[in-house]
Amino acid sequence: MRVFNCDACGHLVFFESLQCVHCGAALAFLPDSLRMASVRPESAPEPSPPHGWHSAKPAPQGTSADSGQPLRYRLCAHRHDISLCNFAIAEDDNQDLCLSCRQTLWLPDASNPANQMRWAKIEAAKRLLFYTSAKLGLMRTDGKADPDQHPRFSLLADMPDAAPVLTGHAHGMITLNVVEADDEERVRRRLALHEPYRTLIGHLRHESGHFYWDRLIAGSHWLEPFRALFGDERQDYAQALKVHYGKDPLTLHWQEDYISAYATAHPWEDWAETWAHYLHMVDLLETAASYDTHIRLPDGMVQPVGMRDPFARPGPDFDTMLAQWVPLTLLLNSMTRSLGHVDAYPFTISPGARRKLRFVHDVVRERAGSMAL
Structure with a gap:
């Protein structure tokens, strides 16, 4: 941002x-x-x-x-x-209501003050997702778009004697269990699942990936290239998740071809994890560019790496973005460690993940080009 x-x-x-x-x-x-x-x-x-x-x-x-x-x-x-x-x-x-707020169709019981605070935190994250999506040319901002072309949101809380609310996407509706807005609960779930990163904006970016898969990949000329790179999404989704959660997360061998362990569960999850990561990239790169950030690595590099705005027209190509990304994340992690925190960016982009991120980049750029016509 x-x-x-x-x-x-x-x-x-x-x-x-x-x-x-x-x-x-x-x-x-x-x-x-x-x-x-x-x-x-x-x-x-x-x-x-x-x-x-x-x-x-x-x-x-x-x-x-x-x-x-x-x-x-x-x-x-x-x-x-x-x-x-x-x-x-x-x-x-x-x-x-504004374009972002009107996308929320269902809210939790507002008589619970905790739910009100959770809703406020989620809406703040949703506005950031709206901004990034609009900057990428993924949605119109004049209020005249078909509502089905934008994601809808259902923010729900667990109820007594009812099945737990599961965060996910189905038929254009992104459902989020509002308890994810509680820092302590989110950390508990992150540790239980051995995840290196779990945030509200991360959830929303991931679920938006499922939404845009339906609109950008399914039935398009990108479908077969997607299957060649991510795998065949026609395999049984529920069974794939059951198998994934039945494994010890520490035994998953994902580092060479995936951006995260969860990405190994199913091609749809691989896409959504990669999509979310791409949104992380462009948002952080824009932040760095707006501060006119230049980085000189401590290995003797003479020319500093200057951050370029990923939303510029024409924007930087993917190789340029990646060349900026690596030193930026090194700086970011060094700064958070200096404050006694864990790495803000606990990832390493493997060759396989890099190819998938490039695919997302190409899909998004094609979409942005068609929106500009």
């Missing part, structure tokens, strides 16, 4: 910001131009009902919202509850 600047005073602000701490300007994220903007009320100020706001400045040239004039918006109805959603809604969109 890149960092932003307040367009009222130029001070640094972040994707989650509701207000500039320097000048006090109200801020909103504008999905139609994928930027943070200062917004001003045209009628009643906050915390009145969110309507009649306009951006302080026009959208940048070349964006879908470029009209040369400041644009009018309403603020998401979840801005003033525990979600603290800072997304705006275009004036001609008659919905009360």
Whole structure:
């Protein structure tokens, strides 16, 4: 995720910001131009009902919202509850919720305060997924897309005398057990499954991989190349998972051909794990590029490696991204170790995983090209 600047005073602000701490300007994220903007009320100020706001400045040239004039918006109805959603809604969109919030169709029992906090954390992660997906050209941001072209979300909690809620994807619906928003529960599950990494955004990116497999791979010219690289997805999925969970995770030999141990379970899971990892890559590379990061490795390398924005048009090719990625993750892990934490990036990209990541890159770039037409 890149960092932003307040367009009222130029001070640094972040994707989650509701207000500039320097000048006090109200801020909103504008999905139609994928930027943070200062917004001003045209009628009643906050915390009145969110309507009649306009951006302080026009959208940048070349964006879908470029009209040369400041644009009018309403603020998401979840801005003033525990979600603290800072997304705006275009004036001609008659919905009360922003493009990200309206993708959530089912919520857990809100009478439980813990569920409210869990929902807020998940929505924050969902907004980050929305941003990355939109930057990659995987979804429209004008509010006019067919709802079936975007994932839908069901955020559910376990209930007494009912089967546990399983995180997963089916027919365009991503279900997430909201207990995954609790740090202690997520760590417990990570340790029990011998996983090196388990986060909310990781779950959402993984499940979005299943969603986009249905839309980008199934029935397309990519299907046979997918099967050649990842395996035949027509094998029995339930049986494959049963076999996988029946094995000792420490005995799985996955390091040469997969990005994770779970990727060995089934070709669909291999794709989803690789897809999630690709989203990790582009998001972290964009963050580094927005800080104009240059890395000089301590092995005598003369020329520092400069991070390039993976969302630029034209963007860097996959080999360039990978050449930036390796020193960036070395720096990241060295910094987290200095603070007494485990590695923030506990992975090594093997030759097999590299080929699969390149495949995801090619699929995404083709999709972005078709969306630009």
